[in-house]
Amino acid sequence: MSYRIAALAMVLGLALTVSACNSMGSAPAGTAATEKSLYDRLGGKTAITAVVDDFVGRVAADNRINGKFANANIPRLKSMLVDQICQASGGPCTYTGRDMKSTHAGMGVSSSDFDALVGDLVATLNKFKVPEREKNELLGALGPMKGDIVEKPMASMR
Ligand code: HEM
Numbered sequence: 001m002s003y004r005i006a007a008l009a010m011v012l013g014l015a016l017t018v019s020a021c022n023s024m025g026s027a028p029a030g031t032a033a034t035e036k037s038l039y040d041r042l043g044g045k046t047a048i049t050a051v052v053d054d055f056v057g058r059v060a061a062d063n064r065i066n067g068k069f070a071n072a073n074i075p076r077l078k079s080m081l082v083d084q085i086c087q088a089s090g091g092p093c094t095y096t097g098r099d100m101k102s103t104h105a106g107m108g109v110s111s112s113d114f115d116a117l118v119g120d121l122v123a124t125l126n127k128f129k130v131p132e133r134e135k136n137e138l139l140g141a142l143g144p145m146k147g148d149i150v151e152k153p154m155a156s157m158r
Contacts, residue, residue, distance in 0.1 A: 038137050039091030042130065045082070048091075051124055052081045058120040065116050068107055088141045100148040110152040118142070 042048060056078050060066055069077075086093035097103065118139065125135045 037090030038134060038141075039086060039089040041134050042089060042138070045086055045091065045093070047128070048085050048089075049082050051128060051130075052078050052085065054127060055121050055124040056081070058123060059117060062116060062120055065113050068109065068113065085138070085141075089138065100145045104149045104151070106151075108152055109150050111146075111150050114146055114150050 039048075042051075056074065059069065060074070080095070080097035083093045084095045084097065087095045121142075122135070122139070125138070130138075
């Protein structure tokens with residue numbers, strides 16, 4: 001009989017543990033347990049590809065910086081940017097391009113060139129109505145690359 005009581009207590013204990021875990025599973029939206037990756041919130045690879053197409057189009061039309069892209073391999077640049085953004089936002093891609101420092105070495109990119117390019121990206125993100133939060137997260141992932149890309153920190157050094 002005491003064995004039966006012990007067994008019953010164990011079953012009850014297990015049931016309580018399971019229900020406690022379930023209630024943790026239904027945490028409010030926005031917490032780590034239910035959070036979607038930035039990649040998913042941006043709309044996955046299709047959306048990222050559309051963003052990169054529009055963005056590179058803006059850069060190509062931007063007289064402040066398009067001179068630097070005169071000899072660039074644009075199809076490769078687009079596909080590398082898609083993979084880079086996909087990976088940086090938590091998506092299922094692997095960036096296989098060169099690191100940012102060696103890619104941009106010798107280009108003489110200034111801080112204002114960098115800001116112009118980021119401005120073009122913001123214009124694209126606004127066109128696609130990417131919400132403020134996702135926009136800031138994406139820009140926050142790219143911002144730290146500035147130190148590896150910019151060789152002329154002062155605009156006057158152009
Ligand atoms: C957050 C800012 C930037 C990111 C994330 C970025 C990213 C990249 C990537 C992924 C590539 C391709 C690398 C490869 O082919 O292996 C690339 C190439 C290139 N980037 Fe950037 N870049 C940035 C800023 C800039 C700026 C400000 C300029 C100049 C104004 C610039 C000029 C170039 C050029 C000309 C190439 C092409 C090189 C070639 O085809 O040989 N980039 N960049």
